[in-house]
Amino acid sequence: VIRHGAMLHPLAAAMLHPLASISLSISVFFSQNSKNAQGLVGLRNLGNTCFMNSILQCLSNTHDLRDYCLRNTHRTDLNNNCRANAALMEEFAKLTQILWTSASNEAISPSDFKTQIQKYAPRFVGYNQQDAQEFLRFLLDGLHNEVNRVSVRPRVPVEDFDHLSDDEKAKRMWNKYLEREDSKVVDLFVGQLKSSLTCSECGFCSTVFDPFWDLSLPIAKSSGEVALIDCLRLFTKEDVLDGNEKPTCQRCKARRKCTKKFSIQKFPKVLVLHLKRFSEARVKTAKLSTFVNFPIKELDLREFASDNMNAIYNLYAVSNHTGTTLGGHYTAYCRNPSTGEWYTYNDSRVSPMSSSQVRSSDAYVLFYELALSSRM
Numbered sequence: 001v002i003r004h005g006a007m008l009h010p011l012a013a014a015m016l017h018p019l020a021s022i023s024l025s026i027s028v029f030f031s032q033n034s035k036n037a038q039g040l041v042g043l044r045n046l047g048n049t050c051f052m053n054s055i056l057q058c059l060s061n062t063h064d065l066r067d068y069c070l071r072n073t074h075r076t077d078l079n080n081n082c083r084a085n086a087a088l089m090e091e092f093a094k095l096t097q098i099l100w101t102s103a104s105n106e107a108i109s110p111s112d113f114k115t116q117i118q119k120y121a122p123r124f125v126g127y128n129q130q131d132a133q134e135f136l137r138f139l140l141d142g143l144h145n146e147v148n149r150v151s152v153r154p155r156v157p158v159e160d161f162d163h164l165s166d167d168e169k170a171k172r173m174w175n176k177y178l179e180r181e182d183s184k185v186v187d188l189f190v191g192q193l194k195s196s197l198t199c200s201e202c203g204f205c206s207t208v209f210d211p212f213w214d215l216s217l218p219i220a221k222s223s224g225e226v227a228l229i230d231c232l233r234l235f236t237k238e239d240v241l242d243g244n245e246k247p248t249c250q251r252c253k254a255r256r257k258c259t260k261k262f263s264i265q266k267f268p269k270v271l272v273l274h275l276k277r278f279s280e281a282r283v284k285t286a287k288l289s290t291f292v293n294f295p296i297k298e299l300d301l302r303e304f305a306s307d308n309m310n311a312i313y314n315l316y317a318v319s320n321h322t323g324t325t326l327g328g329h330y331t332a333y334c335r336n337p338s339t340g341e342w343y344t345y346n347d348s349r350v351s352p353m354s355s356s357q358v359r360s361s362d363a364y365v366l367f368y369e370l371a372l373s374s375r376m
């Protein structure tokens, strides 16, 4: 593939672009590598848009995604696909660029970005309070669709991989996924979950491999605090499917009582953990304010791996929700990728904080980055 843009000197390319001044400050950003913290710019609240601001700040502090925007790599992906519409990605990149190159610390308005996300997902029209995790899903999906390296999704024939080993099957399933969905967003955020179904009659075990963009964790019941690891254990706990839920066993060719279990087949670079604080069961949704104790460093997930993988994650951002389902307020805590210091982003205000304050009963969406993964 010939990338036309690559022929130009980066500065020359910057000059040709309408956002030339931003591009120039970005080259300065990368060349000076200064110790002065950047990215400490707030986002104005446009009326109940704290959910959006909170997630935007978490994403802006996602090192690889930030650099993808700052280096304008998304344009290469767009050009290679001759995309007609990439307005959401453009606005997202522009916003990230302004957040990281702004000379002053004055808060900026995300209204151009909001216009685009509304076009993509009309549910975000208006100024209602929204769920930050749902917003994150819509946003990542929207960005992915615009920078997908696959421009025409092929029809993927249904193939039978059941004769293969689990490892081989997982690889084939993943490659099939990439034939349709392949982007920087997928590179960073998507992992693969294995679910195994074991028949209680004959012991036959069938496996399915599905991509995941985040994990929604149930909160373990407790009167006091619970550990994140216990929420993960609850999520991956063996579950019995009986009664109406009985699946069909492929060997017995009949509906049988089965046990189902999840494990992580492929660990994503960025692991988003969503704590299910809001129960959907009742009409008036209730919020669980259980204190979930999560590690800031070295979240070790090896016990949840399908095979002998070792995966260690470090926390770098949290979306914090205070208040109730109806009248809440979102903020973000982010670790600055350049300095390693933590900051609170409360709409237009950004202030330093200590990492000891990051854990609270209001932590709602956790962003972890993979620090180490290896086969044991």
Ligand SMILES: *[C@@H]1O[C@H](CO)[C@@H](O)[C@H](O)[C@H]1NC(C)=O
Pocket (backbone or CB within 6 Å): 331, 346, 349
């Ligand atoms: C966020 O800022 C508002 C004022 O804009 C303030 O009332 C509120 O207490 C702040 N919240 C937190 C958690 O710092």
Ligand SMILES: *[C@@H]1O[C@H](CO)[C@@H](O)[C@H](O)[C@H]1NC(C)=O
Pocket (backbone or CB within 6 Å): 320, 321, 322, 330, 331, 332, 344, 345, 346, 360, 361, 362, 363
């Ligand atoms: C986050 O939640 C904690 C715990 O309730 C609260 O005290 C704190 O003010 C919130 N922080 C921010 C920055 O919103």
Ligand SMILES: [Zn+2]
Pocket (backbone or CB within 6 Å): 199, 200, 201, 202, 203, 204, 249, 250, 251, 252, 253, 256
């Ligand atoms: Zn069976």
